[in-house]
Amino acid sequence: MIRNQWYVVLDSKELRDRPLGAIRLGERLLFWRDADGKARCHLDKCAHRGASLALGKLVDGRVQCPFHGLEYDPSGRCVLVPANGRAAPVPEGFRLRSYPVHEDKGFIWIYWEEPQAGGAVAAPAPPSPPGFFDDIGPELAYSTTIDPWDNHYSRVIDNQLDQAHLPFVHHNTIGRGMRTVVDGPGILKTEEGFFVFVYNREDDGRPRRSTEEVPAPDPSRDYKLEFRFPNLWQNYISAKVRVVGAFVPVDETKTLLYLRFYQSFLRIPVLRSLVFALANRFNLVVAHQDRRIVNSQLPRGDGTGAGELLFPGDRPIMEYRKLRLAAKRKLGG
Numbered sequence: 001m002i003r004n005q006w007y008v009v010l011d012s013k014e015l016r017d018r019p020l021g022a023i024r025l026g027e028r029l030l031f032w033r034d035a036d037g038k039a040r041c042h043l044d045k046c047a048h049r050g051a052s053l054a055l056g057k058l059v060d061g062r063v064q065c066p067f068h069g070l071e072y073d074p075s076g077r078c079v080l081v082p083a084n085g086r087a088a089p090v091p092e093g094f095r096l097r098s099y100p101v102h103e104d105k106g107f108i109w110i111y112w113e114e115p116q117a118g119g120a121v122a123a124p125a126p127p128s129p130p131g132f133f134d135d136i137g138p139e140l141a142y143s144t145t146i147d148p149w150d151n152h153y154s155r156v157i158d159n160q161l162d163q164a165h166l167p168f169v170h171h172n173t174i175g176r177g178m179r180t181v182v183d184g185p186g187i188l189k190t191e192e193g194f195f196v197f198v199y200n201r202e203d204d205g206r207p208r209r210s211t212e213e214v215p216a217p218d219p220s221r222d223y224k225l226e227f228r229f230p231n232l233w234q235n236y237i238s239a240k241v242r243v244v245g246a247f248v249p250v251d252e253t254k255t256l257l258y259l260r261f262y263q264s265f266l267r268i269p270v271l272r273s274l275v276f277a278l279a280n281r282f283n284l285v286v287a288h289q290d291r292r293i294v295n296s297q298l299p300r301g302d303g304t305g306a307g308e309l310l311f312p313g314d315r316p317i318m319e320y321r322k323l324r325l326a327a328k329r330k331l332g333g
């Protein structure tokens with residue numbers, strides 16, 4: 001897990017009007033909404049004696065610890081120690097460590113920055129907020145399903161970029177037709193990640209074509225994948241149908257796959273709900289075909305330095321690994 005990145009960590013619908021505790025990026029985190037409805041995130045460890053504020057409640061736009069009633073404002077600063085009385089100033093250092101939060105398009109991101117000196121105080125403003133897929137507008141309605149995987153999130157990402165597994169893992173769903181030869185794939189780098197253009201075909205004896213030999217990448221072409229570092233992926237099936245995945249790191253060995261089905265072809269509410277239910281169910285069937293295999297991959301961890309032997313069709317995985325490496329280098333790691 002790489003620090004100083006904006007990670008999608010929750011769906012907006014998960015965070016309502018109560019404190020929410022969640023393990024993300026290996027840390028016990030507290031999420032809540034302040035009086036303006038703005039999402040907030042802190043380490044979920046009361047400065048007094050370490051209780052979980054997720055078990056507490058919201059009081060007048062502050063979050064109250066369930067143990068001795070300390071109250072924290074949206075910045076994470078403690079503003080009341082009931083045992084000392086309202087008249088007493090709150091001692092310095094009574095703070096929660098905070099992460100910057102961004103909310104957009106029904107997702108909540110945190111900027112998982114490195115701990116600052118002293119560990120407790122929120123850092124200065126992080127780099128500009130994360131973007132989302134430019135071509136997903138309000139005309140596309142969505143429904144989300146959340147699926148737990150027992151592996152590092154980068155293994156789950158690798159899998160969604162992997163073109164060679166389709167006729168094997170998904171032989172009876174999305175990989176029918178034994179298109180085993182991976183021509184290309186075409187790759188187009190973007191500011192935040194890259195597109196993958198898929199040219200899988202049956203093996204008719206012709207040699208496979210390299211990334212340089214397949215048609216030049218063309219973002220206006222239908223059917224492509226897009227990956228945005230560090231944890232967002234889109235399967236662009238058509239202008240009216242998309243699948244988006246957010247690979248939410250729980251810890252080094254657990255990931256929550258937030259799968260969203262977007263569509264704009266049906267507007268009648270009853271039919272729409274039916275299509276969402278069917279699409280989510282189908283997407284989970286496909287995801288579980290993957291999960292069974294990906295959860296078996298050894299060694300555990302992010303896959304780099306694992307002694308794997310990649311082949312040319314694994315190019316999208318290599319591109320993802322390069323992004324990870326660049327982000328780690330930037331941190332001096």
Ligand code: FES
Nearest residue numbers: 046048049065068
């Ligand atoms: S542990 Fe939170 S108030 Fe004491």
Ligand SMILES: [Fe+2]
Nearest residue numbers: 159169170290
């Ligand atoms: Fe798959």
